[in-house]
């Protein structure tokens with residue numbers, strides 16, 4: 164039996180995608196023991212399934228006690244919640260947060276001043292998305308690393324529903340995070356900050372209970388922490404591993420957005436997404452039965468040569484051709500904010516450290532499950548400053 168590509172550790176974040184795409188050239192669907200599901204490997208099939216959230220459903224995210232989570236819903240119930248999110252996290256709305264995010268990035272990078280080496284993940288990136296949320300939402304920073312651990316336990320459980328061992332720690336973490344979030348959300352006096360605005364918007368829409376407001380806030384916390392950590396380390400690693408791209412970006416900051424989009428393809432942490440099949444159906448010439456789970460390989464789609472010319476090459480001019488934020492109805496609600504966060508951190512770091520490079524004595528290792536999370540990434544990014 165050949166080893167699952169999800170078991171491989173590699174010096175390059177692109178190895179997983181390459182391996183999945185190579186499998187996809189032979190067969191569009193392959194069962195993988197480690198992921199305990201059939202892998203859908205080709206771009207057109209992954210895209211088709213992501214678009215069809217009726218048949219390839221996200222309902223499994225709504226395991227009790229998380230029934231009211233936006234991502235678990237489809238159709239009108241989903242749209243209603245999504246409309247509210249879009250008011251605060253659309254590209255235009257998110258652009259308003261740029262200066263504040265930059266200030267948070269500046270503080271995170273300034274902590275590295277005076278040092279000659281660092282692990283960018285632990286010394287900077289890991290606490291940055293939390294700092295952005297605390298600042299934007301206007302909530303106290305009293306959870307610290309505990310908040311990150313809770314979010315990770317919950318998302319790891321939801322993002323890997325086939326692994327029953329993750330359910331109990333996930334539920335326990337959810338209870339603690341919900342209890343904490345309940346202390347922040349007061350429907351009677353929502354507060355004069357973004358958190359208050361989000362709560363007020365839910366109440367104004369009507370038919371939302373206080374519990375649903377709490378869940379809306381939790382949705383943001385679950386969506387925006389570890390994903391951003393992995394994406395930022397993946398983007399920085401991509402530049403540090405591709406010297407020509409790094410030099411080009413240093414010389415012309417207008418290229419940073421292109422570099423970030425290409426890193427979302429080349430090094431995207433969302434290796435894939437599970438879906439629950441709601442009726443017997445056929446995809447990629449394969450029959451999927453009602454009630455089964457399927458794993459849609461975003462990383463494989465990113466290296467599919469029928470869509471991405473010369474996919475191994477890290478190409479600054481490729482544009483936003485990736486599925487790193489998903490696709491279809493559940494396309495990431497925080498994508499504009501995530502882009503602002505990644506851009507602010509990359510730009511600030513490159514400006515502050517003109518000689519930033521990988522530490523040759525401690526190269527990064529990319530693997531699925533890094534930092535105990537259900538994504539592909541690295542635990543550490545050791546650099547010389």
Ligand code: HEM
Pocket residue numbers: 221233234235245252382383384386387388390391392394395433436487488489490492493494495496497498500501502
């Ligand atoms: C670079 C960082 C990020 C990445 C790679 C990412 C990735 C994704 C992906 C792949 C999905 C689709 C999940 C699925 O269809 O099963 C998603 C959904 C979602 N994301 Fe993000 N995300 C990021 C940052 C954020 C941020 C900062 C927020 C909050 C402001 C956020 C909030 C959400 C929400 C609420 C959903 C569910 C959307 C829905 O069900 O309609 N994400 N994200």
